[in-house]
Amino acid sequence: MHEETMEEEISYYEKDFEKYVFDSWEAFFKSEKKAYTRWSPLLEIAVKDLGLEKNDKVYLHARGITASSIIKGMHKHETIDIYEKMPPNIILLRATFPHNWDEYRGKTATIFKEKTGGTVKLIPDTTHILHWDKPEIVVEEIRRNWFK
Structure with a gap:
């Protein structure tokens, strides 16, 4: 990609x-x-x-x-424009499939970390719809980070 x-x-x-x-x-x-x-x-x-x-x-x-x-909306209102406004304890759960997107996803994840101060967690063996692939991990991350 x-x-x-x-x-x-x-x-x-x-x-x-x-x-x-x-x-x-x-x-x-x-x-x-x-x-x-x-x-x-x-x-x-x-x-x-x-x-x-x-x-x-x-x-x-x-x-x-x-x-x-x-796509037009995403280009008009880039998410990167609001990264500095996000809380530093924000967590991005990142998919790992397909592997041919690794370089691009790595680049965007690095920008996300630098601009937000947040955390990026790679969720193994997941696609874009990672909450379908590994719902138990998503639920655990929500419990661990939102219901302290």
Whole structure:
């Protein structure tokens, strides 16, 4: 992963979201199961909420235009602009999959630590949706750090 212009990022995600189309819920679930490090009946319910059935096809519920708008918003209001306003005891739980994002995530995590004074914890074997992959770790971090 490398740094992209806003236009490159928008183009990538618009295409990515629009091509995410399946002939059945079974095919949709099969694809989604590959994206996470664990699976359960509750995750199946959550994943079903990510899909939308229309004209005998299953689509990602968010369309390319939605992704485009989110990317534009993220570029207009960079999170880095508020880092100094965050409490120094803030904790960022960082995913470790996919590994090809390690360099980019490491760079952004370093900026986060420098600007906030906070802590970054790598959560092994997790994807972007790490609270699905390792809910017990997320719960323990919340208990340990918010309910002292």
